[in-house]
Amino acid sequence: MKSTPIPAVQEIIARCRMAGLRRTKALEQLVMTLLEIGRPMTLSELAASNRLTDQCDKATVFRLLQRLVDHAVVRRLGLHERAAYFTLLMPGKHSDYLICTSCGSIEAITAACPVHQLEEEIRVKTGFRQLYHELEFFGVCPKCA
């Protein structure tokens, strides 16, 4: 599941470059971190990660994430915590999440997402553009129960 991250990093950065972003240290480190950890992360987590600490300011990470969201390289998720979560947007991949309301653990769900048909219906019926969805399951995990 966890293939060598380097090619993926290069591919994502290539997408950024085509979107007009510059190849900066912060960009590389941010993408590597998100790929390596493999789950949505908060701004604080990202800025505090050992790759980024002392390498760039939280404001920098914030603005970088903002640009990446604008260019659909990253998606901002709600996930219920007070802080927003960010995850890499991989073309053709979609994740739903299972979240423990007690310990806050976040797990991506691999099962096929049953929502695509409804999403298509909504697209047609409502005329919404750039439609996507977020599906989260909340509950108390076995450890916490």
Added chain:
Amino acid sequence: MKSTPIPAVQEIIARCRMAGLRRTKALEQLVMTLLEIGRPMTLSELAASNRLTDQCDKATVFRLLQRLVDHAVVRRLGLHERAAYFTLLMPGKHSDYLICTSCGSIEAITAACPVHQLEEEIRVKTGFRQLYHELEFFGVCPKCA
């Protein structure tokens, strides 16, 4: 769709009373407001609503919502904005939402939710307790496009 709210208000307050809450002005006004508006609202919206303005402090609304969430009368939703949203939890009813990322409008989706089977599978496979889900569709509404 919008039946006389009074009976529903009484019913919800009865549930609160059974949970040990006192029947206060703030509780009544809060429940009436949420019922009347009929969509998730933020703490600020609630505290600023004409029913509650000058009637009680934002901190009061905050703590009241907290109690209502604890007693499963209200649910706190993410919905992607910086502020949390709150909605009445009606037994047997479930809503998914369609949200415009441009103007922020929120609309409940009436179509049957296609997620229940997956939810059941997850409950069995993972052993999570008190499982529920949140499904949101995001996009740009026709007005904003």
Added chain:
DNA sequence: GTAATTGCAAATACTTTGCCACGTA
């Protein structure tokens, strides 16, 4: 060289708590 990007510091936004007064049961 030029425009994008960064760091630092300060400003916002929203939430949460302390403490004492008040009202419901």
Added chain:
DNA sequence: TACGTGGCAAAGTATTTGCAATTAC
């Protein structure tokens, strides 16, 4: 009366912006 609840003010946490310095192209 007693304990849940309310108001006010202050603190906490997360986000967002201004501006001058720096860096990628």
